[in-house]
Amino acid sequence: MPPPATSTLGYTPPDGGWGWVVVFAAFISIGFSYAFPKSLTVFFKEIQEYFDVSYSEIAWLSSVMLASMYAAGPISSILVNRYGSRPVVMVGGLLVGLGMVLASFGTSIIHLYLCVGVIGGFGLAFNLQPALTIIGTYFHAKRPLANGLAMTGSPVVLSTLAPLNQFLFDSFGWRGSFLILGGITLNCCVAGSLMRPVKKTAAPVVSTESQSCVERFIDLSLFKHRGFLIYLVGNIVMFFGIFAPIVFLAPYAKHQGIDEYSAALLLSIFALVDMFVRPATGFVGNTKRIRPRIQYFFAFAVSLNGVCHFLCPLLPGYAGLVGYAMIFGVAFGMVCALLFETLMDLVGAQRFSSAVGLVTIIECAPVLLGPPIAGAMLDAFGDYKYMYYTCGVLMLLPGIFFFIMNYYNYKKLDEEQRRKNTAVEMKTAEDSVPQNLSQNEDLTTETEKLKS
Amino acid sequence: MSVSCLHFSSQLLLLLSFHRHVNTISENTTSITEPRVETPAPKTPPLAPLIPTQTAQRNVLLTGENHTEEIEVVNPVVLNLECIWPGNGKRLPNITGYWTKDGQTIETSYSNIQLENDLYRLIREFTIMNEDDLGNYSCLFGPKAKVKFIVAAPHLGEVRDKPIVSYVGDSVVMVCKMDEKKPQPISWNWYIQNGTNKVQIESDSNAHKYKITKDGNKTKLLVYNLTESDSGVYYCGAVYAVAISMGYMQLRVITYYEPLKPFMGILAEVVILVAVILLYEKIGSRKHGESAGTEENKDETNNLSHRDNDVAVAHSSTRQRKV
Numbered sequence: 001m002p003p004p005a006t007s008t009l010g011y012t013p014p015d016g017g018w019g020w021v022v023v024f025a026a027f028i029s030i031g032f033s034y035a036f037p038k039s040l041t042v043f044f045k046e047i048q049e050y051f052d053v054s055y056s057e058i059a060w061l062s063s064v065m066l067a068s069m070y071a072a073g074p075i076s077s078i079l080v081n082r083y084g085s086r087p088v089v090m091v092g093g094l095l096v097g098l099g100m101v102l103a104s105f106g107t108s109i110i111h112l113y114l115c116v117g118v119i120g121g122f123g124l125a126f127n128l129q130p131a132l133t134i135i136g137t138y139f140h141a142k143r144p145l146a147n148g149l150a151m152t153g154s155p156v157v158l159s160t161l162a163p164l165n166q167f168l169f170d171s172f173g174w175r176g177s178f179l180i181l182g183g184i185t186l187n188c189c190v191a192g193s194l195m196r197p198v199k200k201t202a203a204p205v206v207s208t209e210s211q212s213c214v215e216r217f218i219d220l221s222l223f224k225h226r227g228f229l230i231y232l233v234g235n236i237v238m239f240f241g242i243f244a245p246i247v248f249l250a251p252y253a254k255h256q257g258i259d260e261y262s263a264a265l266l267l268s269i270f271a272l273v274d275m276f277v278r279p280a281t282g283f284v285g286n287t288k289r290i291r292p293r294i295q296y297f298f299a300f301a302v303s304l305n306g307v308c309h310f311l312c313p314l315l316p317g318y319a320g321l322v323g324y325a326m327i328f329g330v331a332f333g334m335v336c337a338l339l340f341e342t343l344m345d346l347v348g349a350q351r352f353s354s355a356v357g358l359v360t361i362i363e364c365a366p367v368l369l370g371p372p373i374a375g376a377m378l379d380a381f382g383d384y385k386y387m388y389y390t391c392g393v394l395m396l397l398p399g400i401f402f403f404i405m406n407y408y409n410y411k412k413l414d415e416e417q418r419r420k421n422t423a424v425e426m427k428t429a430e431d432s433v434p435q436n437l438s439q440n441e442d443l444t445t446e447t448e449k450l451k452s
Numbered sequence: 453m454s455v456s457c458l459h460f461s462s463q464l465l466l467l468l469s470f471h472r473h474v475n476t477i478s479e480n481t482t483s484i485t486e487p488r489v490e491t492p493a494p495k496t497p498p499l500a501p502l503i504p505t506q507t508a509q510r511n512v513l514l515t516g517e518n519h520t521e522e523i524e525v526v527n528p529v530v531l532n533l534e535c536i537w538p539g540n541g542k543r544l545p546n547i548t549g550y551w552t553k554d555g556q557t558i559e560t561s562y563s564n565i566q567l568e569n570d571l572y573r574l575i576r577e578f579t580i581m582n583e584d585d586l587g588n589y590s591c592l593f594g595p596k597a598k599v600k601f602i603v604a605a606p607h608l609g610e611v612r613d614k615p616i617v618s619y620v621g622d623s624v625v626m627v628c629k630m631d632e633k634k635p636q637p638i639s640w641n642w643y644i645q646n647g648t649n650k651v652q653i654e655s656d657s658n659a660h661k662y663k664i665t666k667d668g669n670k671t672k673l674l675v676y677n678l679t680e681s682d683s684g685v686y687y688c689g690a691v692y693a694v695a696i697s698m699g700y701m702q703l704r705v706i707t708y709y710e711p712l713k714p715f716m717g718i719l720a721e722v723v724i725l726v727a728v729i730l731l732y733e734k735i736g737s738r739k740h741g742e743s744a745g746t747e748e749n750k751d752e753t754n755n756l757s758h759r760d761n762d763v764a765v766a767h768s769s770t771r772q773r774k775v
Contacts, residue, residue: 049625049627049672050623050624050625052625090726104711170614170615170617171617172617172706172710172711173616173617173618173619175619175622175711176617176619176706176708176710176711177711179711179712179715180711180714180715180718182715183714183715183717183718183719183722184718186718186719186722187718187722189722189726190722190725190726190729193725193726193729193730194729196733
């Protein structure tokens with residue numbers, strides 16, 4: 001059983017009401033954070049010709065943006081810990097908007113790297129972390145569902161931005177499109193304004209003097225947290241292999257002789273399945289049977305990815321690829337929906353902000369290195385199947401790791417909980433008998449609430 | 453193909469043969485003229501002399517009533533086209549056959565065709581020297597059967613059908629590519645549409661306005677210092693010995709005001725929404741604060757001042773941006 005986080009939060013999260021508006025706002029912020037860098041690929045061809053650069057130089061634009069987004073994680077966490085989610089998201093929206101507007105006047109590719117990549121990336125980081133954090137403050141009992149719904153923002157915004165960007169490009173060229181996209185990303189400020197800080201009925205915990213300057217801003221003691229370390233190690237390995245199969249799906253299809261439109265359709269199928277699986281996973285993760293053991297559910301999802309990639313080279317023809325795209329869509333959607341829910345489950349909502357900042361900056365390396373390494377593998381072996389087998393291994397290993405380590409972790413947590421319960425019982429037994437009864441009731445009602 | 457096998461042979465035979473004769477000069481090429489190409493005389497590559505010394509042959513066995521054949525021509529060539537028709541079962545001993553070019557009947561081509569071995573044959577030689585000789589050549593067996601040969605220079609692939617958009621004062625790059633698998637052109641030309649004429653763009657004299665790069669089967673036209681009058685249709689031509697294969701693209705030059713209008717619209721929408729959301733919250737919490745006790749009032753005022761700061765921050769930053 002995960003530790004009863006309600007007691008550590010110090011208040012009862014609403015689990016509804018304005019919370020659903022916050023979920024919608026988080027949907028927008030998370031959607032832009034993940035989908036925006038991917039959606040810019042529509043403009044690459046023309047920008048490449050305009051600045052007379054190679055394809056890899058222009059592809060770097062997305063990478064720089066993604067890298068900045070992940071690297072700025074800790075800064076975002078510190079700001080959220082200090083000021084709350086709302087101001088950070090609004091500043092984030094302004095940064096992305098500013099970055100895009102400046103980029104529309106760009107005179108060199110470096111100018112674009114700085115404006116779109118660095119400034120834009122920071123802005124997106126200031127959207128992602130606070131959006132995830134605020135869900136943890138508004139929800140506890142329905143948190144997996146809320147997380148699943150919010151994470152659905154990514155495929156939905158991507159499906160909207162892709163044709164929109166094409167339309168903007170046809171109407172205004174790349175400069176005008178960047179200007180208008182700057183305006184569109186300002187809507188993250190609207191999302192931020194919806195992120196009302198939750199009403200806390202109890203006073204917040206005052207930081208003790210024993211904490212160092214850094215620790216007051218970001219919780220580095222997380223590195224001693226067992227659950228956090230399990231999550232971190234598993235995720236680092238997982239992120240090496242998570243994005244490469246998506247990047248190479250269309251090229252793999254074309255390599256097999258499938259035409260360009262059918263290859264693009266595979267990605268659409270994948271995105272569509274992903275879109276529906278995320279809220280469904282959130283719903284399933286919320287059920288009485290799964291919620292207490294949600295780490296196993298996540299481990300299953302990760303392993304499913306691994307198995308899926310192993311099967312890919314074995315499935316013949318276009319029908320096989322369609323099947324693969326669908327199963328991959330399910331597996332990927334499940335992982336994404338549970339990705340941050342499991343972290344919240346392990347470290348608790350209070351420490352989540354610092355945890356996610358630390359996780360994203362460490363994940364920066366595998367996220368960036370994954371697809372190029374896969375590409376290099378492809379060049380070396382000339383056959384896609386080795387790359388898929390490797391990605392399969394890179395997903396299956398963390399999956400199994402999560403199963404084993406979380407089994408161990410759950411056992412330890414149950415032991416600690418039992419010890420805490422007996423300690424509390426002994427303490428109250430020493431005080432007075434009537435109080436003893438009410439304390440037990442409190443503990444049991446909290447755990448019952450969690451089970452529901 | 454719906455007519456049963458009783459009438460035709462069941463296989464679709466397509467006989468292709470290309471022979472190159474070094475010494476072939478037929479009666480159609482008595483005048484050895486330079487092919488009329490709209491460029492300064494191209495450097496003659498060693499394999500393609502100006503006199504068509506190449507001969508190509510296409511034989512088509514027609515099953516059904518219609519067939520279309522595409523023939524790609526790069527250098528001047530003498531084209532030997534043959535149409536073979538098994539007839540439609542009536543087995544007439546004589547029928548009239550003739551050739552057309554681009555729908556116009558070639559008067560001298562009328563001939564009486566005898567039925568030999570159950571087949572009617574029409575054969576004719578065409579000299580393809582320049583652009584005027586390219587087109588659709590068809591052989592017709594009476595009114596019944598037709599084979600169309602489309603004789604053309606290699607087509608450009610991947611030409612953008614939507615207009616390229618650029619801005620006043622900015623520059624633009626237009627690209628034309630010939631497929632890797634197709635023969636490489638001798639050179640590339642660029643033209644701009646002026647009324648109904650195509651005017652060739654010279655890159656040397658106007659180096660500060662136009663720049664043309666030619667790179668085998670790819671070419672780029674760079675236009676600097678764009679003005680609205682630069683909008684229009686541009687043509688790129690792949691120069692081959694026989695003709696120039698054209699592709700076209702449209703350039704649209706707009707001012708910065710065009711994207712600025714939707715941008716300002718979206719900006720206004722964002723500012724209005726943020727203001728409405730924050731004001732609604734302020735009003736809502738003030739109402740709640742009035743009806744509640746002192747302790748909650750303290751929380752509310754803290755939240756309110758926090759929110760006031762947010763509104764002020766949002767408004768001041770947007771005010772700066774509007775300028």
